[in-house]
Amino acid sequence: MEQIKKFLHGKGFALVLAACLLAAAAAGVWAVRTVRDELRQNLTDLTNPSSTARQTIPEPEPDPDVGLEEEELWLDLPDTAEQAANSVAGVPQPVPGSLSASSGAASGSGSVHEPSALRTDSAPAASSAAPASTQPFSGRVLNAYSGDELVYSKTLGDWRTHNGVDYACAEGSAVSAPCSGKVTETGTDGRWSSVVTLEDASGRLWRVCGVSSPAVKPGDTVTAGQKLGTVGTISCECAEEAHIHLEVLQNGQYLDPAKIS
Template identity: 60%
Template sequence: MEQIKRFLRGKGFALALLACLVAAGAAGVWAVRAVRNELEKSYEELTRPEASSAPQAAVPDTDLKVEDEPWQDVTEAANSVAGVPKAESGAASSGSSSGAVSGAGSVREPSALQGSSAPASSSAAPACAQPVTGRVLNACSGDELVYNKTLGDWRTHNGVDYACAQDAAVSAPVNGKVTAVETDGRWGSVVSIEDGEGRVWRVCGTADVQVKAGDTVSTGQTLGRAGNIPNECTEETHVHLEVLEGDKYLDPAKLIG
């Protein structure tokens, strides 16, 4: 025991401590090298090309062979769905301005367009017209009372008076059927024409009538010549035009436009 104490007091203790330190240092160095080797090994495994790509699941053959079946042409698909006939390569040389090819498989106009007639020319007769070409002498008054110079009283004026020369040609104001040709004590010789909408046009003051009941007339066709109107005989020469829809008087000027 005494020897151990002396040893510890002497150089032996220092040597033993140094040996312990050396052993501890060697163990530390070994541990560091071991950790470094493990890190290098892990890094090498991660950087390998085969390790960076994840394994892929097997794809069925049907998905891989899409390119074996050619894509259907877009034009052919549209034609097959919509039922549109295919255009032939000779269409451009057929001489047709529309580019359509005659015969089976050609593009045709819709039936509604094929049956349509050419637009009417600007010279076509209007639907309604004045019976004479003169100015409006007296307008339709509607429900308003106006003074009648011939009769000397106030009354409604149920038509339009068109001024004209004596014996001027009087024409049909509308297309239609002549329903009556009669002489009225108040309105003189009257030609009544029923139009396609059932309205009756009364052309009053028409002398030397050239049509009869049952005749079909067109706008502008001559009916006779300007004559006398007893109810309005003090006025200058004119033709009195009335339009009846049932029992109701309409303003002729609004229909003629």
């Protein structure tokens, strides 16, 4: 023990101190090298960041939901506004006077005609035929068809429906057939006085009331506008001025004569 104490008080102490200094120096050198290597790596990453990004960031995988048709669609789009304008300029322009330029109608197998009121060419031959119906007299309408609405009767002094149209005219004037058809009845009615009834091609019955001196008889065929007789009187409407009362029935139902053509 005494020898160890003597050694430490002598050369031993110097040797231990030298060993500690060497160990500290070695540790310092190792630490400096480590820091230098890290700084060098950091400088390399800063000067060339793409290399690190390629190593750390994975490549994006293709989206399976995007089909080939969508990719081709984007590839076919024009790159510039000039190319788009050129593609529009390549569309053929309508020829002046053609159907698409004049009428604006869509293309198709059907034909387009101007309204009859605007056409200047001659009408078909069928249009020159007699109209399906006409007024029995060219005078003004005295009383219109009322339908379900009640109107006041000057003669009877009550409110009732008016099932026909009254045409004002002078007594003794000629009465024309309102339609083409067959005469089914000529006679006297207690309320409507002298009546001439016609049946047209559609089976409708036209009752012309107030016709005196009939010029036709049952079974005759007449055309629209043909004379049926002259204007007389109507018993149930005698308080009105002279007129002709026209009724139209189909399957027992009254129709508005003014709306039949």
